[in-house]
Amino acid sequence: MSIPATLLTALALCAWSPAAVAQSTLIDGQVTKVDASAGNITIKHGPIKKLDMDQGMTMVFHAQDPGMLKTVKAGDKIKFDADSVNGQLTVTKIEKSK
Numbered sequence: 001m002s003i004p005a006t007l008l009t010a011l012a013l014c015a016w017s018p019a020a021v022a023q024s025t026l027i028d029g030q031v032t033k034v035d036a037s038a039g040n041i042t043i044k045h046g047p048i049k050k051l052d053m054d055q056g057m058t059m060v061f062h063a064q065d066p067g068m069l070k071t072v073k074a075g076d077k078i079k080f081d082a083d084s085v086n087g088q089l090t091v092t093k094i095e096k097s098k
């Protein structure tokens with residue numbers, strides 16, 4: 001008995017797509033300031049099409065989880081994701097880039 005090629009292709013796509021999607025949605029940036037007491041982080045970032053930012057800029061984001069701010073410091077290069085949460089621009093994910 002052999003597994004149909006179409007099924008193998010479907011399995012391969014399922015395994016592959018989450019990583020591809022995650023990579024394409026992260027935004028390149030650099031931390032310029034961390035204000036842990038206010039729960040804010042200032043990031044110099046590139047264009048963010050989904051938030052209508054066609055050009056790079058430096059701006060303050062709210063951190064979704066205050067713990068995020070302990071993993072980065074001013075000067076760090078990061079990849080991050082941001083969204084508008086209750087009308088506030090919020091960082092939902094941060095990864096240090098190498």
Ligand SMILES: [Cu+2]
Pocket residue numbers: 045053057058059
């Ligand atoms: Cu911006």
